[in-house]
Amino acid sequence: xxxxxxxxxxxxxxxxxxxQKQFSWVRAREACVRAMLLGCASLxxxxxxxxxxxxxxxxxxxxxxxxxxxxxxxxLWDFLTDTEWSPxxxxxxxxxxxxxxxxxxxxxxxxxxxxxxxLAAAIYLSExxxxxxxxxxxxxxxxxxxxxxxxxxxxxxxxxxxxxxRPMFQSLLRIDVDIFNAMSAGVVLGVxxxxxxxxxxxxxxxxxxxxxxxxxxxxxxxKYDVSLKVVVPAAFSGIVASFxxxxxxxxxxxxxxxxxxxQMPRLSLNPFRSMETMTAYxxxxxxxxxxxxxxxxxSLYAVGFTLFVITLGMNILANWVxxxxxxxxx
Amino acid sequence: xTFMQSFTELVHQRQQRESAKRIRPVETEFSKLDVRNLNxxxxxxxxLFDVSMTVAERAVTAxxxxxxxxxxxFLRAINRMxxxxxxxxxxxxxxLEGQEIYAPDVDVVALRKRVGMVFQxxxxxxxxxxxxxxxxxxxxxxRNHKGLAEIVEQSLKRAALWDEVKDRLQDSALALSGGQQxxxxxxxxxxxxxxxxxxxxxxxxxxxxxxxxVEDLIFELKQNYTIVIxxxxxxxxxxxxxxxxxxxxxxLIEKDHTQKLFTTPKKKQTEDYITGRFG
Numbered sequence: 001x002x003x004x005x006x007x008x009x010x011x012x013x014x015x016x017x018x019x020q021k022q023f024s025w026v027r028a029r030e031a032c033v034r035a036m037l038l039g040c041a042s043l044x045x046x047x048x049x050x051x052x053x054x055x056x057x058x059x060x061x062x063x064x065x066x067x068x069x070x071x072x073x074x075x076l077w078d079f080l081t082d083t084e085w086s087p088x089x090x091x092x093x094x095x096x097x098x099x100x101x102x103x104x105x106x107x108x109x110x111x112x113x114x115x116x117x118x119l120a121a122a123i124y125l126s127e128x129x130x131x132x133x134x135x136x137x138x139x140x141x142x143x144x145x146x147x148x149x150x151x152x153x154x155x156x157x158x159x160x161x162x163x164x165x166r167p168m169f170q171s172l173l174r175i176d177v178d179i180f181n182a183m184s185a186g187v188v189l190g191v192x193x194x195x196x197x198x199x200x201x202x203x204x205x206x207x208x209x210x211x212x213x214x215x216x217x218x219x220x221x222x223k224y225d226v227s228l229k230v231v232v233p234a235a236f237s238g239i240v241a242s243f244x245x246x247x248x249x250x251x252x253x254x255x256x257x258x259x260x261x262x263q264m265p266r267l268s269l270n271p272f273r274s275m276e277t278m279t280a281y282x283x284x285x286x287x288x289x290x291x292x293x294x295x296x297x298x299s300l301y302a303v304g305f306t307l308f309v310i311t312l313g314m315n316i317l318a319n320w321v322x323x324x325x326x327x328x329x330x
Numbered sequence: 331x332t333f334m335q336s337f338t339e340l341v342h343q344r345q346q347r348e349s350a351k352r353i354r355p356v357e358t359e360f361s362k363l364d365v366r367n368l369n370x371x372x373x374x375x376x377x378l379f380d381v382s383m384t385v386a387e388r389a390v391t392a393x394x395x396x397x398x399x400x401x402x403x404f405l406r407a408i409n410r411m412x413x414x415x416x417x418x419x420x421x422x423x424x425x426l427e428g429q430e431i432y433a434p435d436v437d438v439v440a441l442r443k444r445v446g447m448v449f450q451x452x453x454x455x456x457x458x459x460x461x462x463x464x465x466x467x468x469x470x471x472x473r474n475h476k477g478l479a480e481i482v483e484q485s486l487k488r489a490a491l492w493d494e495v496k497d498r499l500q501d502s503a504l505a506l507s508g509g510q511q512x513x514x515x516x517x518x519x520x521x522x523x524x525x526x527x528x529x530x531x532x533x534x535x536x537x538x539x540x541x542x543x544v545e546d547l548i549f550e551l552k553q554n555y556t557i558v559i560x561x562x563x564x565x566x567x568x569x570x571x572x573x574x575x576x577x578x579x580x581x582l583i584e585k586d587h588t589q590k591l592f593t594t595p596k597k598k599q600t601e602d603y604i605t606g607r608f609g
Contacts, residue, residue, distance in 0.1 A: 212453050214449065218446060219430070219443075220470060229468075230455055
């Protein structure tokens, strides 16, 4: 039998030593702080849950017996397939397609412009720029991200359309350009998402370990080779995630597109015509007099819910891509 | 003394292996590299002091010394890898076959194609095994797929990895084991067809079995390549190198035939280091 197993008598307790919990102000403060922090952390989650609840009761299924939700009046099939959106007319149509079309045409133009430029800027900052220049550029980009979107909207309306698009397309190519048009909205949207793409992609690029770059250089690569064939593929997941977040921002963007693209629901791919996005419809309808309880009022929730599902889907996709394709470097 | 005996034994074993494999003994070598009075600085801090050394062609030269002694800096000076470090500068001459590699008209990309490098941590690109090995030839302008496939096969065979991966060349290189990844990096370095191969502690992160495979490989490769290897492991230096250079605090203390350096070192510091009195 080993010595450790031999039972020895316990030391008698010292007088006054208590191990039991007892009230103290320090402990009370700990509990308070903990509760407050938890409250703050839960607040955004609760808000999101409340929003979802509101969407569901107004759009999908009403919980109060004497009112109906949007999809109890309009079938989901009509909502998804009808090609007309005319809630204000006597002959009401609630086909989401024109709004979806407007949203995706404008977000598409914005992405075509913003994603490549943002990525190129990120590659420049991460791989080519001197550290001093990078330190200077980062805050500048953040300022760009801080400009209110309504400013961009007016910029599109009073500058991009009359001084860029009309001279280029109307005078030279004889294509009619509406004063409100999807193109100008897409262009400013592209500029708006550049900071998002650039900042997030740059983080992803800089997280690629230096050893990988050195290995590339040691094989006789130029800076271009290392940047495009080694660093960008290695940061692929982060770049795609930044793209998806930027696209989801473009889809959800409201004021700029509302001002620049107008309020004409149209199922068309012509970017020089006025179009209405889901967000622009919601602004218009909530500003006008749509009495609570009417079908127009409830359509707000249906559109909002659609938008919510799309952006949520994009964010989930972005997360999935991040986790699925992330290369783990120590 | 026992440590001297054990080193003598290691060197002796190597010579036996050399004759068994009919590897030409290294006595009449030419110098591939000639470094004269190299001083190297990281910003204000001087990392190398007046180092002069020649490196023999088609032989293995090992650099030993405690951490921070300048051996890696010296290695990285040979293919100008330090160029990409902010604030690094030097004076002195580094001649590769008589040409100054730091001359203003030298194309550093061309230099690095001739002087390949393998790092301590294996650094496979997040691409397939094939694309990893084909990377060097591809950036050098080789587009022909058949030609690439040939280079890939040859390089993988030389790196003793071909049999293990030939059926899964399109799999991600990151799925390979640590030892396989390091041999892949060696294959990738060989694919650019260098004549000098720099290795910065290539086996220090590997388990004993993989280490011994990589050592065997280095042993085979010296027939065609000039190899310079940095190692912390003195037994490894004794096992595989023909020449050994001992660095200490930025100075080259001593460079000699491996056998001589380990059995009859000329300098006190060298003897102290290899007998384990410090470092």
